[in-house]
Each structure stands twice: as C-alpha cells, then as structure tokens.
Amino acid sequence: MDSIEKLKENARRAWATFGPTEMLTASVAPRLVRLAGVTAGARVLDVGCGTGVAALTAARLGATVTGIDLTPELVAQARANASLMGLGVDLREADAEALPFEDASFDIVLSQFAHMFAPRPEVATAEMLRVLKPGGTIAFSTWPPEHFVGAMFALVAKYAPPGPPGVPPSQLWGDPHVVRERLGGAVKNVHFARDVMRVQVLSVQHHRLLMERNIGPMTKLVEALGANAAPRLAELRAEFEALIALYFEDNHVRQDYLLTRAVKV
Numbered sequence: 001m002d003s004i005e006k007l008k009e010n011a012r013r014a015w016a017t018f019g020p021t022e023m024l025t026a027s028v029a030p031r032l033v034r035l036a037g038v039t040a041g042a043r044v045l046d047v048g049c050g051t052g053v054a055a056l057t058a059a060r061l062g063a064t065v066t067g068i069d070l071t072p073e074l075v076a077q078a079r080a081n082a083s084l085m086g087l088g089v090d091l092r093e094a095d096a097e098a099l100p101f102e103d104a105s106f107d108i109v110l111s112q113f114a115h116m117f118a119p120r121p122e123v124a125t126a127e128m129l130r131v132l133k134p135g136g137t138i139a140f141s142t143w144p145p146e147h148f149v150g151a152m153f154a155l156v157a158k159y160a161p162p163g164p165p166g167v168p169p170s171q172l173w174g175d176p177h178v179v180r181e182r183l184g185g186a187v188k189n190v191h192f193a194r195d196v197m198r199v200q201v202l203s204v205q206h207h208r209l210l211m212e213r214n215i216g217p218m219t220k221l222v223e224a225l226g227a228n229a230a231p232r233l234a235e236l237r238a239e240f241e242a243l244i245a246l247y248f249e250d251n252h253v254r255q256d257y258l259l260t261r262a263v264k265v
Ligand SMILES: C[S@@+](CC[C@H](N)C(=O)[O-])C[C@H]1O[C@@H](n2cnc3c(N)ncnc32)[C@H](O)[C@@H]1O
Pocket: 008, 011, 012, 015, 018, 022, 025, 026, 047, 048, 049, 050, 051, 052, 053, 054, 068, 069, 070, 071, 074, 094, 095, 096, 097, 111, 112, 113, 114, 115, 117, 118, 119
C-alpha cells in the first residue's frame, strides 16, 4: 500500500467516530445548500457526506441527490437518516479522489468540511470538477487556518508524527487565495462568504472531550499519545484547552468557517 493509500485507510478508521457530531454540522448544512442554489430536480453530489446532513438537506428540497464518503460507518448512518426522513438518496462508499461517476453527471457538487481532508487537493478538485456539468455550481465549506478548527488541526499536526511529504495541511482550503489558485481557470464567478458554527458546550473541558471523542484525527492522536507518551498527552490537552478558551464564551465555542461557490466554465 503506498503512503497515500495508507493515509486514506487511517482516515477511514479515524472518521468512524464522527457520527454524534452530525448535530453540529446539520445546523449549518442549510447555509451551504442555499449558497449552492439547490432547487427541486437539480442533480446534486455531496462529497464526503458523512451521515448525510448536507445531502439530506438538499434532498428535502426535491433535488436528486447522491452522497459519497470514505467511511463505511458514516455511510450506514446516512442511509439510516435517509430512511428515517423517507428520502430516496443514493449513498455510497467512495473516495473524493476517485469519484465513481461519468463526466458532467451533476448540476451541483457540494462538500461540507470534507473534500478538504482528501490528501491531494489537486486530485479531489479535478474529480469534483470532472463530474460537474459545464455551467454547474461547485460549493463547499472549509475551516480557515486562522480560526478555531484550523488551529485545532495545526495542533494535531504539531503533536502527530509527520505525514508523507507533499500533503498540504487541510486548513489551507480555508484560505481564499489558495482556493482561487486550486480552482484556477476551470471556474468563473468565484464567491466567498463567511459564517459561524456555534457549538453549545458547558465548558472548555467539555469541548475538548467532544473533539477528542468524535473528530477523527484528534481521536487517533489522543489514542496514540495515551498508549505511548502520557506526558505529551497532558501537554497536548493543556495546549488544546488554552486554544478552546480563546473561542469559548457564554457556553458556546465559536467555529468560524469559509464558504466558497463557483461556476464551472
Ligand atoms: C468533518 S466530517 C464532515 C461530514 C459531513 N460532510 C458533515 O458536514 O457532517 C469529514 C468527512 O470527510 C470524509 N472524508 C475524509 N477523507 C475523504 C475522502 N478522501 N473521500 C471521501 N470522504 C472523505 C470523512 O469520512 C468524514 O465523513
């Protein structure tokens, strides 16, 4: 298995615990779906759909929706969510870097906090644009490096063993300059917006625990340090709580994010 395949195998295992945090991402999914201009009858792909929050928000509007995700446990939960809502959505296990669809299959390609975790941005971008029809809309939400979640991923990188060379930090997808460069001349009408996900928690410690239990890369790091390097784990937790404290106010943590929308030429 090459280093990229190994990264994906690890990601597939790591994200398996994400399910309970669907309540947080469900709260902002309508924002992305609206920005993308989803309407009844539109053919929509949700890349990295997780438990299906954006896919099902789009399907509820009458769109014909497909959702893919790397992690089988989340796809199973997405199917259960679709069934609970009585919505017919095609939900499958697949990789953002190898989308199992014909060219120009979709009117809208979405990704909420997900395609940013594919290790090769140029490959995921090319795939998302390949399956989008000319004149179709690509829209995604990402975590900027200068706000809480981006800083959390930088903290994970500081304590984790180095990844394979050439894999950029996921949070660069939250920088509009980088986004413009990655989308390049394949799109026009690039539009950015910003919004905030407010996570209601009782304390900084509660938020640390929530992230440790459910956010795959943090979960795996804490497991590894807990097994091999307890003093490093204590250091990580102290630094993590100090970071959370910067964003904690009135029993919520402020998680700012970037939204991007563009039209394929
Ligand atoms: C933060 S979760 C977001 C899930 C969902 N979009 C939401 O808003 O709740 C990140 C998702 O990206 C998925 N993911 C990571 N790498 C992926 C890849 N290469 N291809 C497809 N999905 C991937 C994970 O399995 C996980 O479901």
